Amino acid sequence: MTKAIVEVKNLRKSYKKRKTKEMITAVDDISFTVNRGEIVGLLGPNGAGKTTTIKMICGLVIPDGGMITINGIDNQKKRLRAREHISAVLEGNRNLYWRLTVRENLEYFAGNRGKSRKSVAGRINELLEQFRLKDKENEMVNRLSRGMQQKLAIAVAMLAGSEVILLDEPTLGLDIETGYEVREILREIVRTQHKTIIITSHDMDVIQDLCERTIIINSGKVVTNDRVDNLMKLFEVRAYSIKLDGHLSEQQHRLLREKFPQLVYTPDTYQSNLEVDLTNSQEMYELFDILKLEQIPVDTIDRKTINFEQVFLKIVKGEEEHAIPERA
Structure with missing residues (x-):
């Protein structure tokens, strides 16, 4: 089994401006790897190419060139198979159906992954306890606080059972107490379940606290790829x-x-x-x-x-x- 679970090689992507038709290079020959069991920060200022890179890793945007493999599977040639190994939480509560309850959301997204309600019932109960959502399991999602919605979105990603979890701004808009609670949950997930987590965030305290290594993108290129403690x-x-x-x-x-x-x-x-x-x-x-x-x-x-x-x-x-x- 190889050490790297996500490999990005010579990735490129350009877009055409709508008004001027000018070509803009969003991602310019980016390469990096993420190892199994790591918590890695993928960072960059607005317009650096970070979001485009994330969407290409998730299979939502097709690259102009280069290759991405998830657990050794090419996510362009075998997109559906590659997606079985990665779950994404993009801006938290956008991943949820607001007119379903907490439990119904977990059951619905498990069904999207081909899992029956009966087969995931026990795992859902475990996640409700782990994320402290048990007393809210029959509550409509649109009535939950932002913090509870965020925790539920991460629980949905966990239910998929994928080895890699990509979290986009996991603590955005959370109060201090809930933000720390989410951090501790993520640490426990890596420690006990050996998941690989890729985090994007503008909250550098979260990156410093959680991530072993950070990859910083600017102007479509990787400008830094090193351990957080080395950079400090x-x-x-x-x-x-x-x-x-x-x-x-x-x-x-x-x-x-x-x-x-x-x-x-x-x-x-x-x-x-x-x-x-x-x-x-x-x-x-x-x-x-x-x-x-x-x-x-x-x-x-x-x-x-x-x-x-x-x-x-x-x-x-x-x-x-x-x-x-x-x-x-």
């Missing part, structure tokens, strides 16, 4: 906060801005603060050479604590400098 360490050592006992001169400020375009300078009444990213140790010496021009005393130097949202923004805003090769 990489960018944390670059970010510094320096407190000065005094203010920069205009010349110093200009020289620093030329050398470090992302520098943030905050003067206070008597002191000032610099926030700067350094890519190597030599830049630290260059920074202090500029500070020495006016002999400004340095009060403190601290390495900044960084979160994954900052890492993500640094990568997508300065991908040429920060793009990292695949190390999956």
Whole structure:
């Protein structure tokens, strides 16, 4: 059995603009793999090609070129067989029938997968307990809270029994308590049932908390494919906060801005603060050479604590400098 359960090779997709008929490249030769039992984040800013990639993985959009295999099955040549191995929750409650009850939704979607009501009755009861929906099983879905609708949508995907689950914004619009509950459920699914989960989200706290690895797409290309903890360490050592006992001169400020375009300078009444990213140790010496021009005393130097949202923004805003090769 191969380690990779999802393989994307040289994927391409272009669209024609309706008004101008201009061809736009949405996905430009993307390749990556997802291994069995991983929780992987598939990220990108709006318009990066992420949604198109997701739809091609699910078999909803046909690529112009390249290949996608799910559990070794080509999802273009054997689309129905490939789809047996992947379930998708696209924007949560859109996957549900609102005028059916919680239990009826589970029974209906199981029937779509060719499973009888009797054969899934026991599994439905397990999922209702696991997702804390048992007391709502006869409630119409349109009367549920957003959090309960989201949990039900994930339970429907679980009922399919597929090895890969793709979750699009699984915590969008949820309150803090329900968001944490969904995270814990997803961790338990991977830990006890060895599922593979691909998450797209704009909530970087969710990605940092859940995902072992992240694949970041920008301008139709993969710009980063690495473990989340590796990325956190990489960018944390670059970010510094320096407190000065005094203010920069205009010349110093200009020289620093030329050398470090992302520098943030905050003067206070008597002191000032610099926030700067350094890519190597030599830049630290260059920074202090500029500070020495006016002999400004340095009060403190601290390495900044960084979160994954900052890492993500640094990568997508300065991908040429920060793009990292695949190390999956």
